[in-house]
Amino acid sequence: MSVDSRSPLFMPVVVLGGALFGFGLAHSGMAKPEIVLDFLQLQDLGLVFVMGGAAAVTGITITVATRYLGHAPLTGERYGKREKTFDRSVLLGGVVFGVGWGISGLCPGSAYASLGIGNFPILIGIAGMFLGAYAQGYWRSYREGTTGTAMPGD
Template identity: 60%
Template sequence: MSEARHPLFMPVIFVGGVVFGLGLGVSHMTHPEVVLDFLQIQDLGLLFVMGAGSLVMGGAIAIMSRTSQLAPLTGDVYGRRVKSLDRNVVVGGSVFGVGWGLSGICPGAAYASVGIGNYPILIAIAGMFVGAYVQGYWRELRAEPATGVAPADDG
């Protein structure tokens, strides 16, 4: 990432967060039961929420990467990050999916849910932090002591 960010970087990120939270609240995606209904294919509203976000982001990237060499706020060069479908992606996605299915809580919606007064959700948010910490600790334990680099996951 470049050293100097555009002065509007943080305000734009904040406004984006406000719009995101407002959209989650208006669409009722801050309610775990709505997410669980989606996962049971009883309410497909979440598809529209995710689709709208994907369309906006896809359009912005398509336009900006053709009209500018650098990202407008960060000053970074546009580039495509190619991530292979490896074991970490499959296992991590599966674990995420199980947690999402058991709780009906998606991370973004969980934070926004606090904004509508759903304070018991803080227990789930604490669980997300603990899970992420345990994963980081486990990865660090698996790292090779001489190089500090995690071993390759060859299967």
């Protein structure tokens, strides 16, 4: 579906959802690196309830939406699974993501949310995320150029 055929409410709902997500992260403490690091070191398990609550709401929403709606209300696109095989890239990406999360104490979503609570030094970490994403994209383009094979979805 093209961007032009989306509902005019699409972007406001996305912005509202992002603001709600950021507020929830900040309110729960997940935007504070010291709390997240305590969680990762199994010293403060309160964030298990935050993540568990989020997983429960998401699971219920996806189950209800896919069963009763059949298509996304704001885009009109049909719901469907994104088929992605579990391969070496997925495993390596997960390891790199986890190490970055452990070093910084923040995942990308909570890093952006922490800006809202005045954690401006996290901009260094966010710059690192962009640099890492750019490096991975550059490496993938280089690899495709040398092997002569395109990645799925290209």
